[in-house]
Amino acid sequence: MFNYIVRxxxxxxxxxxxxxxxxxxxxxxPPGDYFTTYMNELQSRGEKVDAAKLEFLKQQYGFDxxxxxxxxxxATGLLVGDFGYSFEFSRPVSxxxxxxxxxxxxxxxxxxxxxxxxxxxxxxxxxxxQYSVGDYTLTFFGFxxxxxxxxxxALILQWMAFSYFGTSIGGLMDxxxxxxxxxxxxMLSVLEHLxxxxxxIGTSGTAGxxxxxxANLLDELHKQYYITAKAKGLPPGKALIKYPxxxxxxxxxxxxxxxxxxxxxxxxxxxxxxxxxTTGPMxxxxxxxxxxxxxxxxxxxxxxxxxxxxxxxxxxxxxLDPRIRIGGGAAK
Numbered sequence: 001m002f003n004y005i006v007r008x009x010x011x012x013x014x015x016x017x018x019x020x021x022x023x024x025x026x027x028x029x030p031p032g033d034y035f036t037t038y039m040n041e042l043q044s045r046g047e048k049v050d051a052a053k054l055e056f057l058k059q060q061y062g063f064d065x066x067x068x069x070x071x072x073x074x075a076t077g078l079l080v081g082d083f084g085y086s087f088e089f090s091r092p093v094s095x096x097x098x099x100x101x102x103x104x105x106x107x108x109x110x111x112x113x114x115x116x117x118x119x120x121x122x123x124x125x126x127x128x129x130q131y132s133v134g135d136y137t138l139t140f141f142g143f144x145x146x147x148x149x150x151x152x153x154a155l156i157l158q159w160m161a162f163s164y165f166g167t168s169i170g171g172l173m174d175x176x177x178x179x180x181x182x183x184x185x186x187m188l189s190v191l192e193h194l195x196x197x198x199x200x201i202g203t204s205g206t207a208g209x210x211x212x213x214x215a216n217l218l219d220e221l222h223k224q225y226y227i228t229a230k231a232k233g234l235p236p237g238k239a240l241i242k243y244p245x246x247x248x249x250x251x252x253x254x255x256x257x258x259x260x261x262x263x264x265x266x267x268x269x270x271x272x273x274x275x276x277x278t279t280g281p282m283x284x285x286x287x288x289x290x291x292x293x294x295x296x297x298x299x300x301x302x303x304x305x306x307x308x309x310x311x312x313x314x315x316x317x318x319x320l321d322p323r324i325r326i327g328g329g330a331a332k
Contacts, residue, residue: 084293
């Protein structure tokens with residue numbers, strides 16, 4: 001196990017280097033840069049542009065240097081914790097993320113808990129009670145959740161929350177707490193507004209997880225080892241938990257690689273519709289305005305979390321499922 005972890009970590013290093021190069025190339029592909037976009041925006045509003053000042057800023061931040069040199073400056077800065085400077089916010093990237101990162105974590109982590117707590121019992125029930133009235137009913141709602149666009153559900157629930165509960169979901173807290181320090185009242189305001197984005201973001205993920213868990217568990221329930229266990233007198237509930245359910249949990253564990261970046265990025269479209277102050281809209285705005293250091297550092301952070309999450313899910317799968325051998329060959 002230790003050698004496997006060391007090998008995976010050594011493989012992660014060149015993987016992240018390649019990802020960093022690709023991220024930097026992608027954010028450089030659009031013509032111009034942040035200063036060019038800013039100058040065009042000022043000119044479209046009829047405002048005077050100081051070309052000398054913009055040229056000075058380009059030189060100051062290295063935009064006049066070759067791309068390969070810009071990449072090495074940015075990449076070496078990441079290694080020492082310098083994520084660069086956000087031109088749009090006129091602050092370091094680490095300060096811009098600030099509370100948005102914390103709010104994104106709250107929304108996404110709560111959504112993950114909601115998805116697991118709802119999909120796990122429903123998926124097990126649908127598999128054990130296959131073709132029952134409950135299975136057909138839950139399957140119908142599952143397909144409905146998969147087919148309903150998240151942004152449409154967000155608009156419907158936003159209207160329902162305001163009409164029936166008097167809660168405005170525009171944002172993730174009441175306006176008076178936007179710039180205030182964290183307190184019990186601010187946390188209660190966040191919790192009051194949290195249920196709608198969690199329900200909206202988690203609906204499709206919950207429906208998809210139910211279908212996967214049901215399909216995997218049905219496959220395991222028809223295998224010989226489970227039939228043999230019941231034939232030997234093992235109680236059905238104990239046999240279900242000890243054998244097929246353990247094997248059917250692989251989708252939950254395999255999703256860990258995607259959960260870590262999702263905790264940070266959040267659902268950008270839903271966040272825009274609901275005006276949530278999370279990191280998703282911030283990343284979208286950074287890409288649109290060509291705020292390269294903010295966008296590039298954020299994408300690199302998500303890539304790092306994905307690689308780490310994949311390692312964690314692989315190790316957890318090896319522990320959960322004895323059929324998986326991390327040594328590269330079957331045991332004899």
